[in-house]
Amino acid sequence: MVNGINLALQFLDSFAFIVLAAAGLAIIFGIMGVINLAHGEFILIGAYTATLAVTQLGLPLVVAMVVGGLVTGLFGILTERVIISGAWPNYISQRTLGRDVIDPLYDRLADSMVATFGLSLILTQGARIRFGNSIDQIATPFGAISYGAFSYSTYRIVLAGVSIGLLLATYYLFTRTDFGMRARATIQDKETAQAMGVNTDRMYMLTFGIGSALAGLTGALFAPVISMQPTLGDQFLVEAFVAVVVGGPSVVLGTALSGGVLGAILATFSNLYGTFIGRIALLVAALIALRFLPDGITGFIEQLRQRRQESD
Amino acid sequence: MTRSPLSRRQFLGASGAALVTGLAGCSAGEGGTSTDTASSTDTLKIGVLEDQSGNFALVGDPKAKASMLAIEEINANGGIDGMQIETFQRDPQSDNQRYQELTRTAINEESVDALWAGYSSATREAIRPIIDRNEQLYFYTTQYEGGVCDEFTFAVGPTARQQLGIVLPYLVEEFGPDIYTIAADYNFGQLSADWVKVLANENDANVLGEEFIPLSESSFGSTINRIQEADPDFVMSMLVGANHTSFYEQKASAGLDVPIGTSTAMAQGYEHRRLDAPAMANIYAGVNYMEEVPTDSNTGDGGFVDRYFEMYPDAPYLNEEAETNYFSTYMYKKAVEQAGTTEQPEVVDALESGIELGTEEAPEAPDGETIRLDGATHHVDHHMWIMRADDEHNIEAVENRQIPETFLSETAGCNLPENPEQTQYTPVDYYEEAE
Incomplete structure (x- = not known):
């Protein structure tokens, strides 16, 4: 038996989970072409930072979450400088050896995968060594709403609102601001952008930082509702990659659409047939989408638009 | 069936390294010294494979620590029959393939006398074929679904x-x-x-x-x-x-x-x-x-909890399986002392004679009560507790009593000394409602 409100709330919940899981990855993978297998561990950094900021420093939850995002953003910038672009090691080697030692990992899909996988192992085990097998968890704020025999955590609904807000902010940042214009120019055509006076190096660094900060914020937002342990990032990975791939080339719109489509499928099937079937349905949907829309949802929309223009 | 005749042991010893290697996992040791008394061997080796990283690290780590606590206590008190315990301890990283590799290493290269390994049932089932093929004495110490009737496996945690x-x-x-x-x-x-x-x-x-x-x-x-x-x-x-x-x-x-x-x-x-x-x-x-669990030997002064946190001041918690690792190490000690040897068939015989432990070695049992290893099924008649958490997460004991293992002994008719087998029985085979 399907209860309409249950289904609606479940949809919001799945939508928020998928969109937030994918948000940071969409920028780093979707825009920058770096397969970031440490995405889950960026989420971990955000979650741990926010939790520790509350339990150790006594910061209010909202502030702690912002701190979680910022710290992860800074860590992302550090990662970009040291591993992805290799700018800092190269700076040193230029002065000592007289040559670069690291080739940037941009648009080297397989290579970026290996490098970030290594990073993810280091971060997971590092967190285990430093903080143990779990850290104390913070309680979920806001209580619950009741309807009939059912009730639902208010915080999960708030998350859905936040995820839409984040999508809008990201969209605005990359399409309506100078920074966004330069970042997109850099990624589309680095040489031309440089010729036009864009500091492309800085754009790469900042874009990667923003993607990381989004991942960290996701971790911080989910910190009260998931179990705080070093492998907590893993549970986001499947949804994140599936959403980004199904979304296609237009990052923000793609994430929103795939969050909507996949969220609806996940919610409907897990509501009707249980969590297990819900998960299978999600993966089958992704398979079908990739078989028939190899460029993702937004790639398909783009094709339609071009076809219509041609026929006009 | 307490003690096997001495002649058999001497036969084993005399028949040399080749035969002993064939029985891989026996305490063949270096140079084929498979004779066993305290005078001829002064160490024995225990394998401890428990997760200290990966998905089960949180629950596996206390198991490893409690094994080490028991081993250290035993060694400090003169060892087992004068033999000091050596350990082969590795982290299988919650990965069943690692478990299989490390189990082989423990048996074939380290020649452990007894093996403690694994948190999840999936892990146990992944390594049990290796255990059985090598006739290795094996303690599985997690609470689990029950039903394992295996001549080489002692599933000493409580069953579902x-x-x-x-x-x-x-x-x-x-x-x-x-x-x-x-x-x-x-x-x-x-x-x-x-x-x-x-x-x-x-x-x-x-x-x-x-x-x-x-x-x-x-x-x-x-x-x-x-x-x-x-x-x-x-x-x-x-x-x-x-x-x-x-x-x-x-x-x-x-x-x-x-x-x-x-x-x-x-x-x-x-x-x-x-x-x-x-x-x-x-x-x-x-x-x-x-x-x-509010027994004197557990939470009392100098009790199990005190001793554990004295050895591991930074450990977060002393969990259910940790106690099982702890008392089963003492069960093994008793069995080796009773058998007078680390030869595994004899130790298994001794274990099957029905080892009993009091509250000191098995803190789950209140003062005056015991837990008993059932020789027929290789399972333990545990002292069980209902523990409830209140609004502030304080824990109170609501009820406690001894609950014997009954599925294997009464329903499935598992009797390993009489009828050695390597089966896992499931409730579906015996109960309509489980279908």
Whole structure:
């Protein structure tokens, strides 16, 4: 038996989970072409930072979450400088050896995968060594709403609102601001952008930082509702990659659409047939989408638009 | 069948390294010194493979630590029959393939005299064929679904029938007959859910519904809705692992306050310490042990808890399986002393003679009570407890009594000394309602 409100709330919940899981990855993978297998561990950094900021420093939850995002953003910038672009090691080697030692990992899909996988192992085990097998968890704020025999955590609904807000902010940042214009120019055509006076190096660094900060914020937002342990990032990975791939080339719109489509499928099937079937349905949907829309949802929309223009 | 005749041992010793290697896993040691008395060998070797990283690190780490505590205590008190215990300890990283490799290493290269290994039932089933092929004495120390009747395996943790058998009837009595089951989606969860059905039938209760949840799942919105829709008197939860822990926080924040009975929460992963109250309020765990079990030898001055945290001041919790690792090491000690040898067939014979431990070595048993290893089934008649968490996550003992293992001994008719086998019996084979 399907209860309409249950289904609606479940949809919001799945939508928020998928969109937030994918948000940071969409920028780093979707825009920058770096397969970031440490995405889950960026989420971990955000979650741990926010939790520790509350339990150790006594910061209010909202502030702690912002701190979680910022710290992860800074860590992302550090990662970009040291591993992805290799700018800092190269700076040193230029002065000592007289040559670069690291080739940037941009648009080297397989290579970026290996490098970030290594990073993810280091971060997971590092967190285990430093903080143990779990850290104390913070309680979920806001209580619950009741309807009939059912009730639902208010915080999960708030998350859905936040995820839409984040999508809008990201969209605005990359399409309506100078920074966004330069970042997109850099990624589309680095040489031309440089010729036009864009500091492309800085754009790469900042874009990667923003993607990381989004991942960290996701971790911080989910910190009260998931179990705080070093492998907590893993549970986001499947949804994140599936959403980004199904979304296609237009990052923000793609994430929103795939969050909507996949969220609806996940919610409907897990509501009707249980969590297990819900998960299978999600993966089958992704398979079908990739078989028939190899460029993702937004790639398909783009094709339609071009076809219509041609026929006009 | 306490002590095997000396002539047999001498025969084994004399027949040299070749034969002994054939019986891989016996304490062949270097140079074929398979003779056994304290005078000829002054060490024996125990293998301890418990997860210290990966998905089960949280629950596996205390197991490794408690084994080390028992070994250190035994060594400090003169060892086993004068033999000091050496350990082969590695971290299998919650990875069943690593387990298989390390089990082979422990048996073939390290020639361990006894092996403790594995948290999950999936792990146990991954290494049991290797154990059996090598005729290796093996202790499996996790609470589990039950039913393993294996001549080389001593499954000394409590079984689902023992754990659920104490908590489920109590909850039926206390709250009513309608049960909803949620369980992890693998052999342990599936079989535990079958046991809920069997026990429900025996206690005139009924299972309204059940859901199996993949280990990777961490969002429980639809599960919570379904529980609310079924509106049971209580929920039986056999969720497992780090991801599933999220359920308790999520059901609390969704305002679901139905009582929950469990064989997995709190005693293993100490959720009542890690989660903010009142996430675990009104949860009843059926367990043989958790840190809060109020026996003198456990929480008293200089008791098990004191000794553990003296050795490991930074350890977060002393969990259910840790106690099982601890007392089973002492069971092994008793058996070797009784057998007068580390030769594994003789030690198994000694273990099968029915080793009993008092409260000092098995802190789950109150003063004056014992736990007993049943030789026929290689399982333990445990002293079981119902432990409840209140709104502030304080733990109180609600009920306790000894519960023998009955499924293998009475229902399945497992009698290993008479009829050696390597089977796992499941409730489906014996109970209609489990189908």
